[in-house]
Amino acid sequence: MLDQRLLRDNPELITSQLARRGLHLDLSPLQAIALQERDLEARRSELQAEGNRIGKQVGALIKAGAAAAGPEVQALRDQGNAIKQQVAELEEQEKALETQLREQLLALPNLPSADAPDGRDERDNIEVKRWGEPRQAAAGEILEEHWQIGERLGLWETERSVRIAQSRFITLQGQGARLERALISFMLDLHGSRGYCELLPPILVNSASLTGSGQLPKFAEESFRCAEDDLWLTPTAEVPVTSLHREEVIAAEQLPLRYVAYTPCFRREAGSYGRDTRGLIRLHQFNKVELYWFCHPEHSAAAHEQITGDAEAVLEALELPYRRIELCSGDLGFSASRTYDLEVWLAGAGAYREISSCSVCGDFQARRSAIRCKQGKTTQLVHTLNGSGLAVGRTMAALLENGQQADGSVRLPAALAPYFGSDRLSAAA
RNA sequence: GGAGAGGUGGCCGAGUGGUCGAAGGCGCAGCACUGGAAAUGCUGUAUAGGGGCAACUCUAUCGAGGGUUCGAAUCCCUCCCUCUCCGCCA
Numbered sequence: 001m002l003d004q005r006l007l008r009d010n011p012e013l014i015t016s017q018l019a020r021r022g023l024h025l026d027l028s029p030l031q032a033i034a035l036q037e038r039d040l041e042a043r044r045s046e047l048q049a050e051g052n053r054i055g056k057q058v059g060a061l062i063k064a065g066a067a068a069a070g071p072e073v074q075a076l077r078d079q080g081n082a083i084k085q086q087v088a089e090l091e092e093q094e095k096a097l098e099t100q101l102r103e104q105l106l107a108l109p110n111l112p113s114a115d116a117p118d119g120r121d122e123r124d125n126i127e128v129k130r131w132g133e134p135r136q137a138a139a140g141e142i143l144e145e146h147w148q149i150g151e152r153l154g155l156w157e158t159e160r161s162v163r164i165a166q167s168r169f170i171t172l173q174g175q176g177a178r179l180e181r182a183l184i185s186f187m188l189d190l191h192g193s194r195g196y197c198e199l200l201p202p203i204l205v206n207s208a209s210l211t212g213s214g215q216l217p218k219f220a221e222e223s224f225r226c227a228e229d230d231l232w233l234t235p236t237a238e239v240p241v242t243s244l245h246r247e248e249v250i251a252a253e254q255l256p257l258r259y260v261a262y263t264p265c266f267r268r269e270a271g272s273y274g275r276d277t278r279g280l281i282r283l284h285q286f287n288k289v290e291l292y293w294f295c296h297p298e299h300s301a302a303a304h305e306q307i308t309g310d311a312e313a314v315l316e317a318l319e320l321p322y323r324r325i326e327l328c329s330g331d332l333g334f335s336a337s338r339t340y341d342l343e344v345w346l347a348g349a350g351a352y353r354e355i356s357s358c359s360v361c362g363d364f365q366a367r368r369s370a371i372r373c374k375q376g377k378t379t380q381l382v383h384t385l386n387g388s389g390l391a392v393g394r395t396m397a398a399l400l401e402n403g404q405q406a407d408g409s410v411r412l413p414a415a416l417a418p419y420f421g422s423d424r425l426s427a428a429a
Numbered sequence: 430g431g432a433g434a435g436g437u438g439g440c441c442g443a444g445u446g447g448u449c450g451a452a453g454g455c456g457c458a459g460c461a462c463u464g465g466a467a468a469u470g471c472u473g474u475a476u477a478g479g480g481g482c483a484a485c486u487c488u489a490u491c492g493a494g495g496g497u498u499c500g501a502a503u504c505c506c507u508c509c510c511u512c513u514c515c516g517c518c519a
Contacts, residue, residue, distance in 0.1 A: 004478095042479055045488035052488090055500040059447040073499080080499035249439065249476080251457085372476090374439085376458080379476080 001105050001368045008034045017111040020118055020329035030104050037097040044090040051083040106217055110364040112329040113338035115301070119328025125341070126328065131312070132321025135347040135402050145348035146397035147279030149404055150176065153427055156280075167277075168269065168284045175425050176396070179412075180287060182419035183392050184262050187289040187314055191389055194310055196260035196291065201240035203263050204231040209243035212369035214335035214361075224266045224284075233266035237290035238386045245294060245371050250382065252375035256295035256303060260389065263288065280393035281353065287392035291358075293385040296373060300360050300383035308340045308358040311389040315355070319413040320398050321345040323352055337362045344394065348401035355394045358387030400425075 006014060011027040018025055058076050066073055117126055137143045150156055155176025161169045172180050192198055207230055210216040215223060215235060224233040234240055241261050250257070265288050276282035291310055295303045308324065315322045327339040336359035343352035363381035366372070373382045403411040409426035417423040 038479070041488080045479065048489080049487055051499080055498095056448070058499045063447080077499045084499085251439080370476095377474085 001364065002108055002111065003363075003367070004034055004101070004105070007031055007105070008038065014108075014111065018108070020112050020116075021109060021332060022120060022330045023109070030101070033097050033101050033104075037094060037101060040090055040094040040097065044087055044094060047083055047087050047090070051080055051087065054080045054083070103217070106211065106368070109334045110214075110332075110337050110361060112332055113360065113362070116332065116338045117326060117328045118330075120330040121328075122331050124328040125331055126326045127323050128326050128340070129324040130321075131316065131323070132319070132345065134321045134345040136350075137347075141406070143348045143350075143401065144404060145279065146346065146400040148348070149400045149410065150279065152408065153410070153425055155179070155400075155425070158278075165284075168282065170280065170283055170285075179396055179399075179420055179425070180392055182416060182421075183395055184287060184289060186317075186416055186419045187389060187392070188260060188262055190314060190317060191260040191289070191291060191310060194313070196258045196310075199237075199241060199244070199259050199261040201237065201244065201261055201263065203234045203240070203266075204229075205234045205239050205243065206230050207232070209239050209246070212246055213239045213242040213365050214368065215239060218334060221270055222268050224268065234263060235267045236265050236386075237261040237263040237288065238292060241290065241292040241386075242365055242369055242371075242384060246369040248371055249379060250294065250371070250373045252296060252373045255373055255382065256293050256299065259292045261290050261292065263290070280397045283393065289389050289392065291385075291387045291389040294366075294371065294373075294382045295385065296375075297363065297380060297383045300362065300385060303383075303385050304338065304340070304358065304360045307385050307387040308342070311342055311356045311358055311387045314390050314395075315342065315344060317413070317415045318395065318399065319415075320395070320402060322355070333357070333359065335359070335361045335364050337364065342388075342390075344398040346398055346401045348404070353394065353397075355398065356388035356390050358385070360385050 002014060007027065008031060011031045015025060015027050054076050058073055058080070061073055061076070062068055117124070119125065135143075144152075151158075153176075154174060155172065157171040157173055161171045164171065188198055204226065207216055210223065210232055223235050226232065240263070241259050244259070245257070264285055266285050269282055269284060272282060280286070291307050293303050293307055312322070312324070322342050322344045325341045325343060327336075327341060332339055339357060339359040341354050342356035342358070344355040345351075346353050361384045363383055365384045366381040371382050371384070372379050399412060399416075400410055403413075403425075405411055409424050412420060412423050412425065414423065
């Protein structure tokens with residue numbers, strides 16, 4: 001959520017920054033609401049102060065021996081009642097404006113960071129780094145896509161999973177299930193050794209949590225919902241982890257708080273019919289190990305580099321070639337002010353695919369979630385960052401495509417062998 | 430699902446109609462004491478919004494929302510949540 005003061009004092013700044021996202025809005029009506037709301041509040045609180053004075057006078061008079069039903073006291077009572085009525089009227093107007101203001105502010109995305117490059121959509125994103133040697137097919141070699149390998153090796157069940165749930169759900173089995181589990185453990189251990197505190201949070205989350213991290217109110221149609229309970233299936237661990245500290249004041253010395261959380265994630269993937277229908281790339285349910293920081297506002301830029309580096313460390317340990325893309329202003333997610341996407345090389349598909357997204361949200365989520373830090377007498381909103389470290393299914397896809405061998409088996413990176421119990425997936429197993 | 434208890438500041442915990450934003454304690458900060466520290470003592474220490482250059486000041490907030498009253502943490506109603514016991518269950 002954006003700062004109401006900024007809206008009142010400098011709406012042009014908001015307008016010009018949102019324009020960088022491709023949003024062209026006239027904020028003057030909203031600014032007018034904000035200004036009007038403040039005026040009402042000022043008038044109301046003056047009246048309340050007057051009412052408080054009258055109340056005290058009555059108390060003093062009665063204490064001094066005046067008759068509770070006497071004319072003097074009665075006159076004050078009448079005054080008090082008159083004020084009460086006026087306050088009630090103002091309050092009603094004020095509340096209506098407040099509701100409008102909040103609703104509209106909650107629907108506005110974060111402002112892009114000054115460091116985020118300008119651009120309209122993903123075509124304007126900038127590649128900032130490449131790591132590893134992308135595997136290309138040798139002469140006469142045909143590289144399979146991961147879904148082909150998976151089906152051939154029996155790593156998962158697709159058709160039967162539709163029986164259990166519906167399309168875009170998958171059942172991993174045998175080596176596939178074991179590899180998924182190995183990857184989760186491997187990632188958690190790696191991040192744990194780099195100082196992250198491991199969390200296993202609820203994956204049913206309430207509306208306040210989704211609002212706090214920015215998924216509500218705008219993206220309700222993207223999440224699965226248990227309507228009778230005001231609970232939703234979390235689309236990312238970012239949601240429960242943000243709310244872990246919702247409405248808290250954290251001592252500045254404790255920052256940064258760095259968490260790593262494994263959760264299944266649930267997304268409707270509305271509007272993506274026909275895309276990535278095979279394999280592990282786009283499912284309604286997938287596993288993800290998420291990194292999350294709460295940090296002091298002054299340190300968030302440096303933290304962004306670090307969290308991205310932590311995600312990259314997983315790719316490097318798994319010997320997976322990747323590139324780092326900086327998202328342009330027009331391609332940023334709702335809550336993000338600056339984002340690096342990591343794209344892993346898929347040798348079979350012959351393309352880089354997103355496997356991690358590392359974002360700074362500034363105080364956007366912290367304001368929605370009321371998470372502050374305190375240093376001496378100063379209390380201010382913290383900054384939050386999140387990054388996938390990594391999306392597990394897509395990691396498996398990359399391992400399959402990049403590790404495939406001429407004999408049909410798949411070679412796994414050495415770092416994973418202790419977790420998986422072997423350095424190879426094979427048809428025989 | 431049945432029965433009961435309770436939601437007060439960063440934390441614990443008093444407070445049943447009138448300067449109560451709230452005793453006391455813990456924690457934290459400053460000062461004093463000390464060679465230094467511990468212990469001790471004193472002082473300060475909630476959040477949000479408005480006004481003021483500032484000192485400061487006004488308003489709101491004791492789970493949430495209504496109500497009674499000149500005045501509510503305190504009385505009434507509704508809702509939410511937490512805890513304990515029993516049942517059920519991995």
